[in-house]
Amino acid sequence: MIELEEITKVYSRGFLRRQKTIAVNNVSISIKRGKTLGLVGESGSGKSTLGRIALRLIEPSSGTVRFDGIDLTRLKGSKLRKLRPRMQILFQDPDTSLDPRMTIRECMAEPLIISNRAGPEEMEDRILGLLGQVGLQSDLIDRYPFEISGGQKQRVALARVLSLDPDFIVADEPTAALDLSVQAQVLSLIKSIQKKSNLTILFISHDLQVIEQMSDSIAVMHHGSIIEQGTPQDILHIPMEHYTRNLVAAAYGSDAWLGKIKDLRAKS
Ligand code: ADP
Ligand code: MG
Numbered sequence: 001m002i003e004l005e006e007i008t009k010v011y012s013r014g015f016l017r018r019q020k021t022i023a024v025n026n027v028s029i030s031i032k033r034g035k036t037l038g039l040v041g042e043s044g045s046g047k048s049t050l051g052r053i054a055l056r057l058i059e060p061s062s063g064t065v066r067f068d069g070i071d072l073t074r075l076k077g078s079k080l081r082k083l084r085p086r087m088q089i090l091f092q093d094p095d096t097s098l099d100p101r102m103t104i105r106e107c108m109a110e111p112l113i114i115s116n117r118a119g120p121e122e123m124e125d126r127i128l129g130l131l132g133q134v135g136l137q138s139d140l141i142d143r144y145p146f147e148i149s150g151g152q153k154q155r156v157a158l159a160r161v162l163s164l165d166p167d168f169i170v171a172d173e174p175t176a177a178l179d180l181s182v183q184a185q186v187l188s189l190i191k192s193i194q195k196k197s198n199l200t201i202l203f204i205s206h207d208l209q210v211i212e213q214m215s216d217s218i219a220v221m222h223h224g225s226i227i228e229q230g231t232p233q234d235i236l237h238i239p240m241e242h243y244t245r246n247l248v249a250a251a252y253g254s255d256a257w258l259g260k261i262k263d264l265r266a267k268s
């Protein structure tokens with residue numbers, strides 16, 4: 001479904017653009033339809049850059065992005081625009097996707113109007129249906145974003161993304177700004193929606209526990225490179241790389257993976 005091949009991204013800054021940052025360094029990942037790849041790594045490791053490249057919101061310096069077999073890196077103009085609704089991003093901070101001057105009704109109507117997905121007569125029903133899908137009551141519809149909670153805002157942002165019937169979404173730390181209990185609700189909501197609509201997800205987080213909950217496979221990113229990839233079982237219980245062990249230790253306690261290795265040795 002989504003294949004990134006040998007992606008590199010170099011940012012240039014400063015005088016004569018001479019200061020170079022290699023944000024992503026020769027990364028290859030792929031995600032099958034309906035599956036979630038969890039991308040984990042510390043802040044600045046290149047996760048968001050890679051996620052935006054997967055959606056072609058930014059151009060890679062080199063490498064290929066394929067979506068459903070189509071080479072996105074070569075696609076331009078109307079052909080790319082036609083694919084756009086099928087690929088969406090969910091941000092950490094719902095305030096980036098919700099205009100504070102618009103009611104929830106207006107926020108929700110905007111993508112439906114632009115993409116020609118609903119006419120004026122059916123608009124209200126469509127919006128209420130989408131709000132219901134993300135577990136929101138209909139009485140929220142005429143409120144402004146500042147009149148609802150952070151968790152509700154993130155649900156509205158999710159409903160907006162879903163209104164375009166995407167096949168692929170990049171969720172970039174979508175619950176990092178939420179309280180733990182609300183975070184858990186939004187995560188399980190994303191999972192249940194994924195099951196129903198067979199969504200393919202690139203799920204980005206610095207939090208290994210969140211990644212474990214959400215992912216079919218995990219890629220560990222460090223200084224722009226993927227240093228380790230595998231099933232949650234592999235990554236959490238038999239991490240090969242020193243860096244990954246530290247991540248696991250930080251998330252689960254330093255003995256977590258050691259204990260697991262002892263179990264495995266005892267069995268063999
Ligand atoms: P993460 O999402 O893992 O925190 P990012 O992809 O945001 O990492 O950033 C990776 C690296 O690229 C960082 O060193 C960051 O400072 C740099 N970077 C990100 N965006 C830009 C940009 N637009 N211009 C220059 N450097 C950038
Ligand atoms: Mg980021």
